[in-house]
Amino acid sequence: MKNFKFFLYCGIHHNVPKEGSAFYSKTEENGNTVISLSGNISLFTIEEILLSLREILKEEQPKKITIDLSKVEYLDTSGALLLVRVEEEAKHSGFTLEYINMDQKIKAMMGLIDRDVLMTPQTATEKRGPGFIERVGEETVSLIKNIREVVSFGGELIYETLYSFFHIKKIRWGDVILYMKKVGVDGLPIIGLISFLLGLILAFMSSLQLKQFGANIYVPSLLSIAMVRELGPIMTAILVTGRSGSAFAAEIGTMKVNEEIDALITMGFNPVRFLAIPKVFATVIVMPFLTLFSDISAFLGGMLIGVAILDLTIYTYIQQTIKAIDVFNILISLFKSMVLAILIAGIGCQRGFTVTGGAQGVGNATTSAVVAGLFLIIIVDSIFAIVLNYI
């Protein structure tokens, strides 16, 4: 007669009784094994119990197993699952299994387990991860779909813009003003600060070089040309993308998730006209002003350096600046900023409308609005640079 005894300790799991589960096994001569389980049969011990049980099965190949449950102190649903599982395994591999001394509580617990569910194979939730070529294909298809959506939204936006020009009264002017405040007024501090610092740094860095040639006097013109031609519109556009493009995507995306867009459509509103047009109009209206504001802030930053470090007078600094820039450049810069405004606001709204799923979808749309916005800014700026070169 063999006799083994395992003690399994389940360690420091706080919400279960701390004693380990004990597991006895006793073999009798006529191929009949009696196992007595005691202690805790829970989430933290079933794996080990199952392993030892299988070991016994392998080593002794009993015809009949009797499991005595009289000493079980604690059993949770996973413990019940263990008992059910052993029972089902017995059914399939042809030995007899009997539980003895099963009390009412254990029986009730086992009743909770749906045996049919246990036996049906797992529904295929995870597909095989796609291979490299498949992934490239998938990405390409989604990119093309993406571009098609953007273009089709662009078309719709243009149509609705034209429509709005002919139906000025139908524009939601209240919303336009609200968004002018959100995009414009609320954006002033950060745009002012960043541009001021940019002007300061640019003036300082360029003065380090120009000083060597005694050409300090060119700092104002260098700074003003750089700002008006390139940096003013771009810095403003980048900041507006980060502040407002993302906000548009998040706002519309949330409305999409909450079925508010569906509600608008069924009420007979055109969602693009209702939601996107006010945002785009507001952005286009305020963007040139923001750009001018950015130019002026940088000018002030440069002037601070010029006066404090480069011994230029305020008068000289202003005079040099005015000499360097002309009205044409300023107009081009403002025009560029309006084009950028349409793209930033448009892509923000478009990303919002394409949201699927829940909060995560809104997050993705926000990120994507910023990334796509920055990408468009670079593209448009390059196009402007090339075209202006030939004018």
Next chain:
Amino acid sequence: MARVIIEVVGLTAGFGDDIILRDLNFKVYEGEIFVIVGGSGCGKSTLLKHLIGLHEVKSGRILLFGKDITTAREEELMRLKQEMGVLFQTSALFGSMTLYENIALPLQEFTTLSQDTIDMLVKIKLAMVGLEGYENHFPNELSGGMKKRAGIARAMALDPSILFLDEPSAGLDPVTSAELDGLIKKINRGTGTTMVIVTHELESIFSISDRIIMLDKSKKGIIAEGRPKELKMYSPDPKVLNFFNRGAISEASRKGYKG
């Protein structure tokens, strides 16, 4: 025989490659309360959204007042939309607007009523659903049940001739739920509004519905159609019997209908 308001012919609906509902056929008659029941995830909301023209059908036709909305032109659709009021499952109130603005919006946009009249109408609609005095509250200041009721008020803003309600009483306490049923019935009897309602609540089904269809997820279609009292007694389908006798048959309910 009452006039047919909605006629669905061979409707197959789904998203992408997934078919959710296959080959549905049913009619909704003028002035009746037509209830769609079925387990969660079986496509009730999907069906509702197809009926109001939000999703493109895979195949089949949906006739509203005899007009096929799957092929109707923009202007025709617009006219049909003004005839429908919809309460979405998530209420879908506009989060950036107060309750007043939510309800006044369609009135301001699609009518030429004076501001005074609109104010009065909003007040009346809110009072109808028991939300008097909440004009200046934002949706996120309301409980789920109050949002549902506000959603109903908004759906009724333009006095539509069909009301679509997606689970109006889900998440309400039994008393409020019963009151809401009373309200739905009152609106229906009072105005003759045709109603298409999705609901789980047995009590609601028996107290308000004239006719029901029951959808089933595995069959992707209708497994029962008729009057709830008759279905409860005579349906040959055990799933249907279980649904209507929920609680009464304990053994059957273990294996049967999972809602």
